[in-house]
Amino acid sequence: MAFIDYYNILGIAKTATEKEIKKAYRKLARKYHPDLNPNNTEAEKKFKEVNEANEVLSHSENRKKYDAYGKDWQHAEAFEQTKQQQHSQRSTQQQYSGGFSDSDFSDFFESMFGGASSRQSHANVKFRGQDFNAELHLNLKDVYATHKRTLTINNKNIRITIPAGVENGQVIKIKGHGGKGINNGPNGDLYIRFSITNNTTFKRDKSNLYTNINLDLYKALLGGNVTVNTFDGKVKLYVKPETQNETKVKLKGKGFPVYKKENQFGDLYITYTIKMPTKLTNKEKELITELAKLR
Amino acid sequence: MNTTDLVSIQQFCTHYSVPESFITSLFDYELIEIIISEEQQYIHVTQIKNIEKFIRFHYEMDINLEGLDAVSNLLKQVESLKEEIVTLNNRLNFYED
Numbered sequence: 232m233a234f235i236d237y238y239n240i241l242g243i244a245k246t247a248t249e250k251e252i253k254k255a256y257r258k259l260a261r262k263y264h265p266d267l268n269p270n271n272t273e274a275e276k277k278f279k280e281v282n283e284a285n286e287v288l289s290h291s292e293n294r295k296k297y298d299a300y301g302k303d304w305q306h307a308e309a310f311e312q313t314k315q316q317q318h319s320q321r322s323t324q325q326q327y328s329g330g331f332s333d334s335d336f337s338d339f340f341e342s343m344f345g346g347a348s349s350r351q352s353h354a355n356v357k358f359r360g361q362d363f364n365a366e367l368h369l370n371l372k373d374v375y376a377t378h379k380r381t382l383t384i385n386n387k388n389i390r391i392t393i394p395a396g397v398e399n400g401q402v403i404k405i406k407g408h409g410g411k412g413i414n415n416g417p418n419g420d421l422y423i424r425f426s427i428t429n430n431t432t433f434k435r436d437k438s439n440l441y442t443n444i445n446l447d448l449y450k451a452l453l454g455g456n457v458t459v460n461t462f463d464g465k466v467k468l469y470v471k472p473e474t475q476n477e478t479k480v481k482l483k484g485k486g487f488p489v490y491k492k493e494n495q496f497g498d499l500y501i502t503y504t505i506k507m508p509t510k511l512t513n514k515e516k517e518l519i520t521e522l523a524k525l526r
Numbered sequence: 527m528n529t530t531d532l533v534s535i536q537q538f539c540t541h542y543s544v545p546e547s548f549i550t551s552l553f554d555y556e557l558i559e560i561i562i563s564e565e566q567q568y569i570h571v572t573q574i575k576n577i578e579k580f581i582r583f584h585y586e587m588d589i590n591l592e593g594l595d596a597v598s599n600l601l602k603q604v605e606s607l608k609e610e611i612v613t614l615n616n617r618l619n620f621y622e623d
Contacts, residue, residue: 400616435616435620436617
């Protein structure tokens with residue numbers, strides 16, 4: 232547990248007045264408050280420090296205690312008796328600054344002050360808990376079908392349904408699984424951002440899939456059947472005679488599931504790449520020369 | 527009118543220890559919507575999260591109503607830009623090998 236210089240965090244002198252402390256806190260809160268920096272963990276961390284510094288320095292009792300024992304926090308034990316008395320007197324009121332609970336304060340703070348202190352304004356007010364953000368890494372194959380998954384968020388297991396067709400970067404809200412409400416207020420929500428890695432040979436654009444198929448020259452010229460891989464299995468495809476290089480064909484309904492639309496699928500677009508034969512034999516060269524003469 | 531999802535402004539303000547004038551000011555700045563039913567003013571529960579945010583901005587960060595309006599607009603822009611980045615990134619991935 233390291234000593235925390237609260238004056239330094241707020242960028243004020245040890246002689247700062249209440250007004251100066253308030254001003255410094257508000258200035259930094261406007262910069263780092265999670266409401267103004269959504270999904271910015273760095274800003275959130277910084278704000279917690281600022282909030283804690285304000286908690287200590289803006290309350291005269293806390294500030295006195297900090298000034299007297301702060302640097303030498305190990306001796307704060309001497310406060311234990313006083314602290315216990317204070318603890319029993321402490322009201323259930325809590326400060327609210329974006330839904331932080333006691334656990335959002337540092338060990339240093341907890342050891343000296345025993346958790347979030349009370350605050351005069353907004354006393355006993357119920358507030359929604361803090362919203363939590365989490366990122367879930369999945370492979371493209373994982374989101375081809377709707378399935379359930381158990382996640383551990385803040386040591387709690389929650390089972391969620393991952394709908395088929397969810398997009399990379401998409402965020403879904405799980406109601407009531409965020410931070411606990413303050414003074415019996417409702418819980419915050421949990422926001423899960425999906426990070427989807429595509430390690431397949433298909434390219435995805437929303438619900439449409441794209442892939443390339445190599446065709447040999449003779450099949451392209453004369454036509455025939457080819458077997459192609461789709462996302463959910465193989466299909467047999469008829470290639471028309473005289474198929475040109477880069478020809479695209481669409482397999483309707485063979486793409487990716489459409490998000491939250493059961494049994495609806497996008498299309499699969501196949502591009503034919505015609506591969507020229509190499510290492511021609513003399514016989515082949517002769518025949519091709521004959522063919523060339525015919526054109 | 528179904529009032530199950532509505533909270534009276536009076537009740538809301540007592541609960542959050544804020545003056546009713548604050549809520550009406552938010553309405554004047556078109557930051558929230560107020561529903562009037564049988565001469566009573568209500569807010570929809572879906573707006574509570576937003577109003578809590580405005581309370582924090584105003585009472586904890588000392589941001590005035592003009593500031594709330596500006597911040598609210600900028601946050602909306604940030605959200606929409608984030609969504610655009612996600613869409614563009616996904617599209618870019620499509621062209622990258």
